[in-house]
Amino acid sequence: MNLRVALPKGRLLAPTAALLDKAGWGLEDYSEKARLYRLKSHIYPELTAKMFQEKDIPIQVAIGNYDMGVCGLDWLAEYTARFPSTELCLLRELGYGEGAVYAAAPPGLIADGVITTSGENVRIASEYPNLAESLALALRLRRFSIYPVWGAADAYPPENAEIVLLSRRSEAEIASAGLVSLGMLKTARACLIVNRKSLSKKDLSPLLDSLKGTAAAGDSSADIFNLTALAQRKRTLSEGDASVVRLALPDGHQQAHVRKILDAAGVMIEEYPSTTGVRRPKSSLEGFAITVIRPQDMPLQVAAGNFDLAITGRDWLTDHHYQFPGSPVKELLDLKYGRVRIVAVVANEVLADTTAELSDLRQREGGACRIAAEYVNIADYYARTNRLGAYRIVPTWGATEAYIPEDADVLVENTETGSTIARHNLKIIETLFESTACIIGSTRESQSAVKTTRIDAFVELMRRTMDVMG
Amino acid sequence: MRTQRCKGFGDLNAQEMTRFRSVEAAFQETARGYGYSEVRTPTLEYLHLFTSAGTLTSGMLKRVYSFLDWDGWSGERVVLKPDATIPAARLYIEQLADKGQPARLSYVTNTFVFDAAGGKNRERWQCGAELIGAGSAPADAELINLACDSLKRMGIGHYSLRLSHAGLIRAVLSGLGLSAAEQHAAFNRLLDGDKTVFAGLTAQIPGVAEALKLMLETRGRSVGFLKNLQSLFDDSAPDMKSAFTDFIATIELVEAAGLDYEIDFTAGKGFEYYTGFIFRLFASDVNVGGGGRYDRLVGMMGGADTSAAGFGLYIDRLSALVNIDRLYIPVAQRVSMDIEPSAMKAGMEVADILRRLEFVVLTAFCGNVAADCGWDVKVRAGEPQLSVTNLATGETCICQNSMELATIVGLG
Numbered sequence: 001m002n003l004r005v006a007l008p009k010g011r012l013l014a015p016t017a018a019l020l021d022k023a024g025w026g027l028e029d030y031s032e033k034a035r036l037y038r039l040k041s042h043i044y045p046e047l048t049a050k051m052f053q054e055k056d057i058p059i060q061v062a063i064g065n066y067d068m069g070v071c072g073l074d075w076l077a078e079y080t081a082r083f084p085s086t087e088l089c090l091l092r093e094l095g096y097g098e099g100a101v102y103a104a105a106p107p108g109l110i111a112d113g114v115i116t117t118s119g120e121n122v123r124i125a126s127e128y129p130n131l132a133e134s135l136a137l138a139l140r141l142r143r144f145s146i147y148p149v150w151g152a153a154d155a156y157p158p159e160n161a162e163i164v165l166l167s168r169r170s171e172a173e174i175a176s177a178g179l180v181s182l183g184m185l186k187t188a189r190a191c192l193i194v195n196r197k198s199l200s201k202k203d204l205s206p207l208l209d210s211l212k213g214t215a216a217a218g219d220s221s222a223d224i225f226n227l228t229a230l231a232q233r234k235r236t237l238s239e240g241d242a243s244v245v246r247l248a249l250p251d252g253h254q255q256a257h258v259r260k261i262l263d264a265a266g267v268m269i270e271e272y273p274s275t276t277g278v279r280r281p282k283s284s285l286e287g288f289a290i291t292v293i294r295p296q297d298m299p300l301q302v303a304a305g306n307f308d309l310a311i312t313g314r315d316w317l318t319d320h321h322y323q324f325p326g327s328p329v330k331e332l333l334d335l336k337y338g339r340v341r342i343v344a345v346v347a348n349e350v351l352a353d354t355t356a357e358l359s360d361l362r363q364r365e366g367g368a369c370r371i372a373a374e375y376v377n378i379a380d381y382y383a384r385t386n387r388l389g390a391y392r393i394v395p396t397w398g399a400t401e402a403y404i405p406e407d408a409d410v411l412v413e414n415t416e417t418g419s420t421i422a423r424h425n426l427k428i429i430e431t432l433f434e435s436t437a438c439i440i441g442s443t444r445e446s447q448s449a450v451k452t453t454r455i456d457a458f459v460e461l462m463r464r465t466m467d468v469m470g
Numbered sequence: 471m472r473t474q475r476c477k478g479f480g481d482l483n484a485q486e487m488t489r490f491r492s493v494e495a496a497f498q499e500t501a502r503g504y505g506y507s508e509v510r511t512p513t514l515e516y517l518h519l520f521t522s523a524g525t526l527t528s529g530m531l532k533r534v535y536s537f538l539d540w541d542g543w544s545g546e547r548v549v550l551k552p553d554a555t556i557p558a559a560r561l562y563i564e565q566l567a568d569k570g571q572p573a574r575l576s577y578v579t580n581t582f583v584f585d586a587a588g589g590k591n592r593e594r595w596q597c598g599a600e601l602i603g604a605g606s607a608p609a610d611a612e613l614i615n616l617a618c619d620s621l622k623r624m625g626i627g628h629y630s631l632r633l634s635h636a637g638l639i640r641a642v643l644s645g646l647g648l649s650a651a652e653q654h655a656a657f658n659r660l661l662d663g664d665k666t667v668f669a670g671l672t673a674q675i676p677g678v679a680e681a682l683k684l685m686l687e688t689r690g691r692s693v694g695f696l697k698n699l700q701s702l703f704d705d706s707a708p709d710m711k712s713a714f715t716d717f718i719a720t721i722e723l724v725e726a727a728g729l730d731y732e733i734d735f736t737a738g739k740g741f742e743y744y745t746g747f748i749f750r751l752f753a754s755d756v757n758v759g760g761g762g763r764y765d766r767l768v769g770m771m772g773g774a775d776t777s778a779a780g781f782g783l784y785i786d787r788l789s790a791l792v793n794i795d796r797l798y799i800p801v802a803q804r805v806s807m808d809i810e811p812s813a814m815k816a817g818m819e820v821a822d823i824l825r826r827l828e829f830v831v832l833t834a835f836c837g838n839v840a841a842d843c844g845w846d847v848k849v850r851a852g853e854p855q856l857s858v859t860n861l862a863t864g865e866t867c868i869c870q871n872s873m874e875l876a877t878i879v880g881l882g
Contacts, residue, residue, distance in 0.1 A: 133547075137531045137532065140528075142518055142521055144546070145546050325541075329543075
């Protein structure tokens with residue numbers, strides 16, 4: 001009987017590898033240097049394992065692609081907060097993996113059971129949107145908005161969020177980010193999870209026996225957050241606040257490109273890219289407040305009115321528009337770098353070379369089509385408009401090309417040259433569109449004429465710079 | 471692949487819809503007689519309508535169907551409405567509050583609550599009535615009477631009425647020295663049916679243990695029971711005194727109306743917005759409805775402080791209890807009509823006359839007599855143009871015109 005296990009990359013890889021080595025699983029390729037995501041055991045021939053981003057693992061085990069998995073209790077809680085009747089269940093804590101999910105707020109924002117907001121809603125930014133919603137309900141917040149973010153949640157308060165949920169090693173790290181911890185929501189220690197159907201139908205005992213004596217005493221109930229209802233009070237914005245242009249710049253590998261353009265435009269900017277994690281770099285742009293966040297999160301932030309301008313990719317703008325067709329966010333200027341194609345991909349063995357052929361094939365074969373994508377809304381739109389029949393979107397946080405064939409039937413993915421796709425024995429059946437970096441803004445009219453002038457001048461400056469750069 | 475229903479949701483087949491409409495019609499006719507006007511609120515509402523402190527319990531809020539709408543980029547979620555009273559109160563605030571008159575509203579609506587077991591109960595239907603802007607014992611009694619009369623009109627004669635009082639329970643909890651937060655939590659747990667709350671409290675405060683035990687474990691059947699309890703508790707606290715006075719006034723009217731009832735303080739429903747009397751109705755040991763007074767809800771939702779009360783009757787449960795034999799159309803009232811294409815106009819005239827006479831007229835396809843019919847009518851272009859066969863006796867009559875045919879069928 002085939003036993004399938006999902007194992008984490010990242011922070012839990014080394015201690016998990018040590019644990020499984022001690023347990024004698026024989027997964028020698030499971031290491032930081034692993035070149036392949038698929039792993040075989042030389043001890044248990046029936047065992048296959050695959051490496052995933054940690055937050056993908058609860059999904060993979062819950063939908064039955066894997067019998068067991070190792071992830072943090074935080075990601076288990078994030079999944080079960082939204083899907084309480086899931087097939088996913090906790091087998092045991094593994095006793096390693098530092099940190100926890102904390103709720104935090106800027107100093108002075110919460111006092112005497114009242115939270116001060118800049119709008120009608122309490123805004124909560126987090127990589128854990130489901131835990132954030134549970135928290136909002138538990139705090140009996142009257143009106144709230146949840147901003148799911150891909151990262152950099154600590155960059156949002158105080159201007160763009162009143163509360164953030166962050167994974168940190170200690171409360172001291174929360175304080176060093178200039179925030180006040182409201183308490184720990186969930187520990188992020190490692191745990192072993194199992195699919196309930198696998199537990200009832202398969203003999204997992206060889207693997208479970210091998211882990212006997214390895215589990216440390218856990219305390220998964222260590223949710224020490226003292227929940228009392230928070231009342232809300234709206235603060236008044238000053239005129240000065242209203243005229244400041246809030247500009248979001250991307251973190252990650254896009255920074256070098258953006259810096260090059262800003263340099264060419266004669267805009268001085270300090271610590272961007274930053275080696276010390278500065279998220280509010282100073283610049284020579286008068287009346288601009290710059291925040292560095294993930295490009296994936298920018299369209300939603302501009303739509304929600306938290307930023308006036310942002311530099312992101314057309315791929316993320318399109319994904320946002322597919323989720324919110326009436327969104328006020330629009331592309332203001334094509335920055336012409338970071339060119340990628342957004343493509344639909346299947347295994348080479350699939351008897352379809354186009355989406356139309358895939359649609360015919362799905363209708364003949366039946367069954368649910370699994371579509372893995374970071375771009376969940378583009379993937380959903382693609383499947384819906386191309387009538388792929390019953391389909392499931394499997395959200396991923398990277399390394400999507402390793403999902404086919406065992407964990408997905410179709411990918412919606414970006415590619416520069418197509419070489420990674422070809423190397424994984426996959427083929428492109430449709431190019432959905434091309435994406436480059438762009439400046440985005442809102443179609444909503446600003447209340448401040450000064451701000452509008454500043455926005456227009458910045459976009460014009462960038463336009464002229466792009467013309468000069470060719 | 472076989473098409474499948476969504477887990478937790480069910481179809482209503484023809485027989486079930488007949489039952490549903492029977493319950494609905496009985497309620498609507500009764501509500502009209504009490505002067506209640508029918509309204510309808512949307513399926514989607516903003517989540518914040520339900521998250522205001524003191525509207526729905528945390529347990530309930532965890533099970534709402536919430537999501538981002540197509541224009542939900544602000545991050546604010548919408549819900550499939552989990553409750554019918556709160557949207558009705560919103561409608562009152564937006565459209566009726568300035569009229570200065572009590573609003574009598576009725577509705578038939580579905581609500582949506584996630585249930586992990588995934589039976590067919592994630593979508594629930596109810597008939598509801600809200601009396602907003604009137605806050606006296608007669609208002610309470612009017613609603614209880616309306617609910618009971620609705621059951622009678624549905625043909626459900628045997629039911630039990632259980633009454634409780636949220637204000638009195640709160641006053642007792644307050645008297646036990648619980649802080650507001652503890653009181654809230656204890657009350658939530660009580661309304662969720664958790665009697666262990668009281669076990670803990672009575673151990674802590676033995677002085678009132680016996681009284682509390684009596685209050686919770688005895689089913690009262692008279693105003694006297696409430697007066698006895700009043701004597702056992704220290705009702706010097708204003709909240710306690712006014713709650714007893716309020717509840718006694720309501721019970722006196724219920725008693726005067728000749729309704730059978732029980733006073734059962736543990737009778738609760740998973741909502742925390744009640745402030746005064748609470749009632750539940752049981753038929754064949756099934757909870758088929760309930761409601762109560764919620765004097766603070768309209769104020770909490772941003773309206774002016776307004777007295778209000780209401781109830782819901784659960785159609786899904788009542789449908790299983792109603793007798794619908796009388797609603798079946800007998801075979802003798804069903805006519806199969808075979809019309810030759812060139813005689814369509816004449817055939818339609820005959821069908822129209824029969825339908826006006828409350829016959830059910832079904833088209834006979836390909837010359838096959840429609841199922842479960844007592845009559846077979848044939849309409850032709852040539853002679854004989856009209857003929858009718860009594861399918862029970864096999865007797866066929868040639869008719870000269872539509873009226874003659876209608877007379878034959880009508881007379882049986």
